[in-house]
Amino acid sequence: GQNIDQPTEMTATEGAIVQINCTYQTSGFNGLFWYQQHAGEAPTFLSYNVLDGLEEKGRFSSFLSRSKGYSYLLLKELQMKDSASYLCAVTTGGFKTIFGAGTRLFVKA
C-alpha cells in the first residue's frame, strides 16, 4: 500500500526551531514536497526534494533520505504566522501525488 505518516500536532515557542518529520512507503518515488496550509486557505508550496540531503530556503529547510523513506521540514526563528498545517506529499509517478494527513503546528508566544 501507499502510506505517508507525520505527527498530528506539534506545539513550539515563538523564536524557536521545530522539526516536522515525515515517513513514507510508496510504490514509486519521483520527489517529495512540503506544503503549508493556513486554516481556511489553500495549500501553498514550500519545498521540493528529489535527491538525498538538505535543501535550504530562508527560514525553512527540508531534508530527504530516500533509502530510509524519511523527510523532515525544519522551521527556524518561528513566528506566530507559522501556525498552520504542514503537508508532506510524495509524487509517485503516473501523475499521482500522495499526501500525508498533515501536521498542525501551534506557535505560542
Next chain:
Amino acid sequence: KAGVTQTPRYLIKTRGQQVTLSCSPISGHRSVSWYQQTPGQGLQFLFEYFSETQRNKGNFPGRFSGRQFSNSRSEMNVSTLELGDSALYLCASSQTGGGNQPQHFGDGTRLSIL
C-alpha cells in the same frame, strides 16, 4: 497572473442529489488534479487530467467523475450524494503534471450534504 479559480466556494446539497464543481487552472497550466480533504484524512487524490485525458484516478467510487475541456478548465461531478461526501474539494494545477512540479491550489469548494 491569476491563480487557480474554483467555483462555487460553498455548496449545500441533500442526499441523493448530484453536484458539479468547476476549476480554472493558472493560464498555461495543462494538468489539473482534484483532491478531497476531510479532517484527519488529509488530501485524498481523486483524479488527474491533462489535455482532456484522465491519466490517473484514486480509490473513489464511480459516483465521482471528472472531465477537462480544451482550454484546460476542469469539472468534477458527484452523483447520488451521500453524507460522507461532505468535504473540501481542492483543485490544483501544474504545467504538465510532472513529478518535479509543485502544484498550485485553488481555495476549494466546501460541500455540505444535509
